[in-house]
Amino acid sequence: MFDYQESKTYLEPELNGQDAKPEVTIRQVRVEQPDETDAHELDVDERTFQIRLANTEMVRSHASSLIHRMYASRGYTVNNPLQENPHRVTMTISEEDKVIGTITLGIDSPSGLLADEIFKDEVDAYRARGRRVCELTKLAFDPTTRSKTALASLFHIIFIYLRRVQKCTDIFIEVNPRHRRFYERMLGFKKHGPKKMNPRVNAPAYLLCVETDYVEEQIQKMGGTSGHDNAEKSLYPYFFCPISEKQNKAAIDRQLAVLHTDQGNANAVNALAAIYQASRGATSVESLTLSH
Template identity: 50%
Template structure:
């Protein structure tokens, strides 16, 4: 059983999770049976540092090189899933700007046509989930809040992501991403990368079809059933627009 509460003023009541000056409220709290986690924007150094530690641990485990620190960037929104004061997952949304996207370094020739056709592009980066977390709800919640930021707060039409070729099937099957460009060397991580693209219009349709159904979704094994229901989504959008 999954219950979602859109927070109005604060997130968890656990003061150890808040701290004092470093506390930023959760965007949304999610309860799965007896377990509760919150999704928040990592907008203070403490939260960015916690996200960086998880990313560095998981990327090192996968053998990726490079700097995986989450820095302060006006064009980047870093989200964290937090349980009992610990960051259990993180995902960042990188918005297009004068400096471009990180994936422009390798795939700019495939991204520029969408810009030229009037699209607004962004990218998902730095996904990391604690290996002890097996919940699809954590992943679905992080991706859905990032999707809301992209579509509703920044008007993006297309969401790109660079992934190792061995992970491409996950994004195709779980999030309906399509391959935009086959494998190329990615010097940032010293590994090959495939460029995938998601479309916000298609994502909106999938949310309307199955979001909020969780394990009860029939014939759909993607992450979309673990997104927030349309009613819950509307509450999250309203909250994010209020807090800017």
């Protein structure tokens, strides 16, 4: 179930310090202090943050706590903590050793997706066409953080994993009706089927879907353009710049090669995320020179 709003996000304690660190140096940037009148809403767009795989019980516990806090604050029922599962991948994003967000990717398998519980007919229609489906669930973000950059970065890294490693063609999400427009407008999701009651959170939900081909097209068109005056009203300008991706192609391909043989390799996932994050803000569409 997705319940993200533009105006609110959600916070959690520090990540497990024993996670393997990627061999990539993250760019350090100057921290802008917020105005006193807005000090409770920290803007992390120009700060350093890290995206990492939640591959230990401790990190999954932190992410579960964050999810529970977010959902409980909205009156939703949350019963099951995150558990190790070969068909689910959870990623976290942290700022100054504090977890500020988490998201879980579910890959289709013989046991199906969580969305099958109430939207099986809709999902089966895609399977019947030979599509490789997946779902994004359990999005939680820091309530004191307003950062489209952080949110887009988390979406972008998990998108790279689901498209390039898992070869998924379609992404499903279940969202509360009041947040449906956000995902349609900001990410291009489309509604599939009627509104139904989601028993996992005891709240109504719509099933939304977007093709990974469409997401890739938007990234190629708008990624890295958020600082432009003509940037579109979308989350895609806050995704990583496709030109910097080309510049770092050799390093990216090395990590993807590892993941193609070992899909749960935390070092490769973390290094891949760090490569992208290191390029954030260091390059721009205008100034980049493609390497040959």
